[in-house]
Amino acid sequence: MKLSHRRSAWRILAATAVSWAALALPSAWAETVRYNVVAGGENVGWMVVDREQDEVRIDYHVDNNGRGPKHKEHLVLDAQGYPTLWTIDGTSLFGGAINERFERTGDRVRWTSQADSGEAPVSAGRLYVANDASPWSLALYANALSDAPQQTLDVAPGGRITLTEVRRLPLKGGTVNAVVYRLTGLNLAPSYLLLDDKGDLIGGLGGLIREDLAEEEPALRRLQAELETQRIREIQSRFAQAFDAPVRFRNVRIFQPETGDLSPLSEVTVFGDRIATILPETGGPRRADVYEIDGEGGTLVPGLHDMHAHNNTQSGLNYLLAGVTSTRDMGNDNARLIDLIGEIERGELPGPRIVRNGMLEGRSPYSVRTGFLADTLEEALEAVRWYADHGYWQLKIYNSLHPEWVAPVAAEAHRLGLGVTGHVPAFVTPDQALASGYDEISHINQLMLGWLLEPGEDSRTPLRLTAMARGATLDMDSERVQRTIRTMVEQKSALDVTAVTLETLMMSRAGEIPPMAAAFIDNMPIGYQRYRRRAFVDINTPEADAAYRGGFQKILETIKRLHDAGVTLLPGTDDTLGLTVHREMELFTLAGLTPAEALTASTLTPERYMGRDQDLGSIARGKMADFFLVPGDPTQDINAIRAIRLVMKGGAAYQPAEIYPEMGIRPFASGVTIHAPAQPTKRTETADTPSALFGPEGLEGHYH
The missing domain is CATH 2.30.40.10 (Urease, subunit C, domain 1)
Structure with missing residues (x-):
């Protein structure tokens, strides 16, 4: 039953003086529903939804790879299921503060979010699309759209969203009737969700599932991949010439x-x-x-490269339209990536040429659930062997791999013909990682943390990002810095730069267009525009603002120092948009490289590095x-x-x-x-x- 129908029923019952207690049906009017947030087959968070009459309260908490949104929401809904009040308080992915407010009074709607603030007549958009909402919002939008003409609505603060029924799906042996819907207009890619026959949220395809249906999550994740594949195949068949x-x-x-x-x-x-x-x-x-x-x-x-990608079905189209014809995948669902490459190579899906790197993580409270997660050294070594047997090009080590495992894991990778790259594990310095067998380091912050962190500080936490503000006072001529640069030159080590990722995190400010998106944001859907106008870390004082700005300038200076020393710089984004590859190249020029040098770094240099320059x-x-x-x-x-x-x-x-x-x-x-x-x-x-x-x-x- 739609929420609006529940409230109408409540008013009818109240009017006939039937008491709540006499009904003996409190679950219909006051209930708590719990959801699991899943990544890599493991629970990494929760969503708890408390509903009573016209009010909804949500506790949303995700902790995956040391980060994730954590906030509480309060909604008051009218008889048709539209919010008249919506507040969201907490923190976003990397800890940026959220204090979002929406209110409808009379014939006006008003809102304030990280991205923007404003007001409009109700006629311009009665339904508000929140900037930092939990996945429960998808059910809210879907229920509102179910009664709209052509299941399409203009929304505040702008844009139009559309609901499409995709398929009906029995769950739990046929005891639960689910309907899969696709929501478009919220962002670049559609959102998929499941509602039961009462209109209540079962989950979102790809990581959210009602607690009592947890065993269905793997199948639903596969369903999402299937649906997205069908959608992109249709675009490929229409437009690829x-x-x-x-x-x-x-x-x-x-x-x-x-x-x-x-x-x-x-x-x-x-x-x-x-x-x-x-x-x-x-x-x-x-x-x-x-x-x-x-x-x-x-x-x-020549086709551009993203040397730090995490490819998916949608990203292939994004990359090609941005001129990116090759990527290096730096960690993924291993089985899905192999299938995706096959679909691209057969011409069934659009996408770049993909070089596979396999991610290896160690178990800790901060572990990422991508690739292989090893509890023992032997499991780590077996993962290396699996990657070698399946034709991967490099091994990517991640934050929580135990320091004492780095050298034997790197040695096994080299024995089997794999290169070694990755994050610098916690409590290991870049110099130690290079001495233990790293051929390359992923992310310029992972390199610079060796100059900024004190012994014992834990880089598995968001500190690996927030500590970059310390770079504002870094002495680039210090022995600590120069020793690392000398080591990279002597060992012919490369750096997978991803400067655009650091710029996004360090230079984004709430309500402002971030520099990384300034050249293309006006061309994007309203949902993407609002998403980008936010702060990703907590920057709440002029001093913090100055430190992050100064720290990012040191990143640019580091790029130039490494380039001048002859270190191979590999442009990457850690993103799937494609357009951010252009900004990565632009940042190379802001660091002091010429446009031609930035173009070479994004075309021929990666192919020489990967030994494919005879063909590409x-x-x-x-x-x-x-x-x-x-x-x-x-x-x-x-x-x-x-x-x-x-x-x-x-x-x-x-x-x-x-x-x-x-x-x-x-x-x-x-x-x-x-x-x-x-x-x-x-x-x-x-x-x-x-x-x-x-x-x-x-x-x-x-x-x-």
């Missing part, structure tokens, strides 16, 4: 990462999934036997056709990479201007016109195929 003849890009310049220059105006022809020819632009007429695209003097840029990383004859087209010159202004007109990955073309509206995003550039050949040719096993053109193993026998 394959070609049955060569594709010629005319009137383009090519970014050449080896030199940092642009080529003269050129013609680039792609056949199948490889670049067939690169010739000087002749200005001649269109050819009748090829697909042809006029680049109008724009620039072809630059635009050259015989290489894979992974590149994108922009109208400007990114060697002069790195922001030119944001205006992407077309992306090609392995010979399939995507036009962001066509696809972004499907995701609620306003495109950043217009698309291109693709002129089809007058007489299409079909690919057959003749002398025109790539294998015949380039030899049995590719060009000069080196490509495969």
Whole structure:
């Protein structure tokens, strides 16, 4: 039963003077429902919902990997289930303060949140979408939408949300009838939830489940993956363009990462999934036997890399539309990642080329539940062997791995041909990690904590982020700093930078557009815009504000010092948006690298690092056709990479201007016109195929 129906029933009963006690049905009017929050198959939090008549009180608490939202909510609902009062108090993911208020009085609604404050007439949006709500809010929205025309509503503070019934699903041997719904318009990706036949929340697909149905959570998580896969497959089938003849890009310049220059105006022809020819632009007429695209003097840029990704079904589309054609996955659901890569490689789903790194964590109160969680050294070593047997490229060590395990785990990884990267475990310094076998360090803060933490301080907690404010007073010429840089140079160690992640955490302020999103936030859905206008850590004094700003400037200075010393810098985001890869490159330039150096670091450098530069990383004859087209010159202004007109990955073309509206995003550039050949040719096993053109193993026998 919908909440509004319950309240109506209560008023009818009250009017007939039937006493509450005489009803003997208190659970219908006052009840407590408990939910588990699940990650990696383990409970990492709870949600407790107390409901009585028109009031709802919620206690939401998540503690996963030393972080998570923790807050309490109070709602007063009207007879139709809309909130007239909604307060949320507590902390967000990394400890930022939440004091959100919504109230409806008369014909006005007013709100204050981390992101914004304002008021509007009720007619502009009677339903308020909260900025920091618990998952219970999904049921609130769904019940309101169930009575709305076309199950769509305009909402405050802006935007429109839509409810779609996906399927009916019996649970617990058929004793519970669940309905799966999809909510769109809240953010970039849809939200999935389950309601019972009374309209009450059962859970959200992917981590929340009513306590009495806990055994259903693994199956529901798989269902979420299935539903999202179906949705993205449909987008892939509609918008990914394959070609049955060569594709010629005319009137383009090519970014050449080896030199940092642009080529003269050129013609680039792609056949199948490889670049067939690169010739000087002749200005001649269109050819009748090829697909042809006029680049109008724009620039072809090799596909970008995100060297710190956690791929999922949705992220593949995000990456491609941002020109990111390769990622390195730094920890995931191992089985799902292998399946996802197969679906992408078969062309069933859009997505980048994915290099797999396997995450290894040790058991502690702060453990992350991704990859393998080891209770003993032998379990840790077995995890390393599993990753090696399944073709992973590197091992990623995480915060809670026991310090004494680092050296034997790294040695086993090296014995089996795996590289070693990761966080620096708690109570271990970066210098010690490098001496124990690390080839690379993940995140610039994990490197700099070795200069900022005191012995005994625990980096498994949010201190690994908040301590970066101490960097404001760091002496970059101190022996402590210089020793680490010398070690990295001597050992040829790399740094997976993820500066954009640190900027998000250190430079975001409540109610302000964060620098990391300034270039694209106005193009995004209202839910994403509000999510970004928040503080992720508690910055409540001018002194704290100055410390975080000064600390981030030291991060930029560290990037430049490492670059000048010759340390390999790998751009990454620890995000799934794709667009943040552009900001990571921009931060490289703010640190002092030239735009061309930032472009090289994001194209050819990762492929050389991973040993794939014979096939990828630059635009050259015989290489894979992974590149994108922009109208400007990114060697002069790195922001030119944001205006992407077309992306090609392995010979399939995507036009962001066509696809972004499907995701609620306003495109950043217009698309291109693709002129089809007058007489299409079909690919057959003749002398025109790539294998015949380039030899049995590719060009000069080196490509495969």
